Amino acid sequence: MEAIIYEKTLDFLQKHKIIPSQQHGFVPGKSVSSNLLCCLSDWSLEVDRGNSVDVAYLDFSKAFDRVPKRRLLFKFQHYGITDLLLRWIESVLTDRIFKVKVGNCFSLSAPVLSAVPQGSILGPLLFITYVADLSGLLKSPRAFYADDLKIYGISSDHQKIKRDLTITERWCEDWLLPLNTSKCKLLYIGKNNPRHRYFINNVELSTCDEYLDLGVLITSSLSWSEHLTRIIAKANKIIYLVSKTFVKPSVETTAKIYKTYIRPILEFANNVWTPVLERDKKLLESTQRRVTRMPYGINRPQYLDRLATMNLTSLSIRRTRGDIITTFQALTTANSPIRHLFSLNPDTRTRGHIFKLQKENFKTRSRQHFLSNRVFDPWNSLPDYVVLSNSVLSFKINYDHYCTE
Secondary structure (H helix, E strand, O other), X not given: OHHHHHHHHHHHHHHXXXXXXXXXXXXXXXXXXXXXXXXXXXXXXXXXOOOOEEEEEEEEOOHHHHOOHHHHHHHHHHHOOOHHHHHHHHHHHOOOEXXXXXXXXXXXXXXXXXXXXXXXXXXXXXXXXXXXXXHHHOOOOEEEEOOEEEXXXXXXXXXXXXXXXXXXXXXXXXXXXXXXXXXXXXXXXXXXXXXXXXXXXOEEXXXXXXXXXXXXEEEOOOOOHHHHHHHHHHHHHHHHHHHHHOOOOOHHHHHHHHHHHHHHHHHOOOOOOOOOOHHHHHHHHHHHHHHHOOOOOOOOOOHHHHHHHOOOOOHHHHHHHHHHHHHHHHHHOOOOOOHHHOOEOOOOOOOOOOOOEOOOOOOOHHHHOOHHHHOHHHHHOOOHHHHOOOOHHHHHHHHHHHHHO
């Protein structure tokens, strides 16, 4: 029942354009990657133009717990959701209890204190609907991921950013959803940044040289070395635990553990970032090398042979494949949130397929290695039968076939 209500409510909200395009959280077709790619495209482009960028990261205080029920219902009614559906949503928000089950035993009932039901299908949709109108009040570029909000702009537009911070502050007061000023941060991006000061609730935002943005470490230089150091260290901790748990695991067990617990750490949102320095590429690949050695002793096969035995490929090959798939989805999916990141070559007389990308001139390393630029050569070299695939699944099959030719 809840899934049906969710589907119908989401359809209504999207049809009437109530959920803003800047909201990437819990919206079909959008993700952490789409959020970060849109932001990093703006930031790297401005830095390439010689501008510096100021990014204000805002944190709502216990957002899902603080949403006032009556005001949430008021907004739904204002948007046109009434009668039975509104009453059903009201019943979901009121008089809720929970129990904890351990084995076959249940705890006593206790009231649910959070305003928006967490862990439910409908809960996140209720929250993003509650904050939907805030985006329309702001003039600066911004991006939401559920309760995570960043407002940014070039440093010369600092007055506009300050105005939007004031508007956000007032909106939070009016709708009883306070900001946690101690967790709000300011990131200065680019050389010669004038480092303007910004305030929320009369408190100056503290600055940082790097910020963990939705699981990806963003630095003031837009370098990925720090992020790679972080994820490699995190993966190595898991590898250490595995090595202490299994003396000499089988090839099958090693491959399964690696694909389930370790590789996802090394590849999370990897269409957003990429290792640029050879040192970083080797460090990242060495993590996978280390795992593939676990089933063997001193006389182990060569790395490529170990990969073949475990049905793996190098991480660099997987990153290129992931970039290519992301590009295909962006260019062929209706209403793709990252379609605007890619420019097609208007000259149809050139050789190659009809979706060839137009080359962009760039000056900085961060722009050179952004997705739309680093994918230029491998994407444009694809044959027609791959690019003209009629689905993502068939594209993957055709691309893999092309790579083995």
